Amino acid sequence: MQDGFVHFCWRAGTAREVVQRFFGDATELALLRVKVPPGVTLVPCSAASLQTSGTFVKVQPGETLVRFSRDGCAHLYRARNxxxxxGCVTSRHVIALGADGEHVFPPELKD
Incomplete structure (x- = not known):
């Protein structure tokens, strides 16, 4: 959450790409499968439609925004507090850095 958002991926291949691109030297990552609960609104929006303050997007409590960037990445924003x-996390996988310097994804994570 240091970035102010959660990196979202819609496919396993995208998850691998995001890990390689942004977290290449991280020794341990958590890959979470998330199901948004009823009553939470996901709003796909363009960068132009978001108000930003530094690197953080202004989101009201209870509001969930998903921003899709041109490169295919998606970011989930919620109010800071x-x-x-x-309870939205339905599964968790540890993505460790292997001895060869490549991240090891679980075998059930297929493209």
Whole structure:
């Protein structure tokens, strides 16, 4: 959450690309599968439609925004003091850095 958003991926291949591009030297990552609960609104929006303050997007409590960038990445934003509830996480996988310097993804994560 240091970036002010959660990196979202819609496909396994995209997850690998995001890890390689932004977290290449991270020794341990968590890959979470998220299901947005009923009552939470996902709003796909363009960069132009978001108000930004530094690197953080202004989001009202209870509001969830997903911003899709031109390069195919998606970012999930919530209000700073109103994180996405842990109950939305349906599975968690540790993505460790292998001895060869490549991240090791679980075998069930297929493209």
């Amino acid at each position: 109103d994180p996405l509830p842990w």
